[in-house]
Amino acid sequence: MASGSFTSRHLAVVGLGLMGGSLALALRERADTIMGVDLDGEARAYALEMGMVDAATDDLQKGVAEADIVILCAPVRAIQAMVERRIGSYLRSNTLLLDIGSTKHDICEAMGRLPVGIQAVGGHPMTGKENPGIRYSDAALYRGRPFVLCPTRRTTPAARERALALVDALGAVPFEMEAERHDHLVAAISHLPYILSATLVATVAQQGQADPTVWELAAGGFRDMSRLASQDVQMMGDILSTNTQAVATLLALFRVQLAMLEAMLVSRDDQKVAEFLKPAREARLNWIQKYENGYKK
Numbered sequence: 001m002a003s004g005s006f007t008s009r010h011l012a013v014v015g016l017g018l019m020g021g022s023l024a025l026a027l028r029e030r031a032d033t034i035m036g037v038d039l040d041g042e043a044r045a046y047a048l049e050m051g052m053v054d055a056a057t058d059d060l061q062k063g064v065a066e067a068d069i070v071i072l073c074a075p076v077r078a079i080q081a082m083v084e085r086r087i088g089s090y091l092r093s094n095t096l097l098l099d100i101g102s103t104k105h106d107i108c109e110a111m112g113r114l115p116v117g118i119q120a121v122g123g124h125p126m127t128g129k130e131n132p133g134i135r136y137s138d139a140a141l142y143r144g145r146p147f148v149l150c151p152t153r154r155t156t157p158a159a160r161e162r163a164l165a166l167v168d169a170l171g172a173v174p175f176e177m178e179a180e181r182h183d184h185l186v187a188a189i190s191h192l193p194y195i196l197s198a199t200l201v202a203t204v205a206q207q208g209q210a211d212p213t214v215w216e217l218a219a220g221g222f223r224d225m226s227r228l229a230s231q232d233v234q235m236m237g238d239i240l241s242t243n244t245q246a247v248a249t250l251l252a253l254f255r256v257q258l259a260m261l262e263a264m265l266v267s268r269d270d271q272k273v274a275e276f277l278k279p280a281r282e283a284r285l286n287w288i289q290k291y292e293n294g295y296k297k
Helices: 016-028 042-047 060-064 074-084 104-109 157-170 178-210 213-217 218-230 233-241 243-264 270-292
Strands: 008-014 031-035 055-057 069-072 096-099 119-125 146-150 171-176
Touching: 008 016, 008 042, 008 060, 016 031, 016 042, 016 157, 031 042, 031 060, 042 055, 069 074, 074 096, 074 233, 096 104, 096 157, 104 119, 104 178, 119 157, 119 178, 146 157, 146 178, 157 171, 178 213, 178 218, 178 233, 178 243, 233 243, 243 270
Parallel strands: 008 031, 008 069, 031 055, 069 096, 096 119, 146 171
Antiparallel strands: 119 146
């Protein structure tokens, strides 16, 4: 579906952080009216001041009552709670409901229990910034980035086409897959890296108790490897708790790789260490070359 085909009479963005604000900016010219919904008064005021939204409220029912498209941009647990407890009775028939939560199985299951007539699709854009918050919103945040769409029992053919048109309007690249497959893949490329980053910092902090100079010597390598550890703990806790099986499986695989490398180091087998590390280097270089900078649109 061509990007020019996406329009909305009344778009509701629930959650005015970095992701929600960027969505509002990117779709600003394609929606007659944009309603922002957030409990944070400062976020609502900023969105109104910058023209991201036409109106804003902290009342979910009021915010989505007139919408033909609703995008949930809150943390995973908050999205799940809204879908399970409230939003189904607030939406009009044929409203497209899309979320951008980082895990999909639980949310898509909850969407499947919504009233018949609501067109629900699970979503997850693979993008972001180190700095959260609406003030860092960027209309180009989604451009050229993968945007996963997961079907639910409330995903009609029409809902699928509308979701694809929305993704195309953002300049993103759609990937359609089942929720379980999505959660397994992001466990490898997102959730496991966070755990490893946090564990690295905890290990260095323990070392720093014995010799604080370690912090003074830390430079680029530590900075790059530790960046993910600075993510919001509550947000990451919600993500990990909704994807425990896949994360546990990947952690077990990682422990095997780490144990192999440890055995090689202890035995001082330099040749095997090199043979172990070389494919990893090549895999990352290939990824950087092909995918890291996004897809051309």
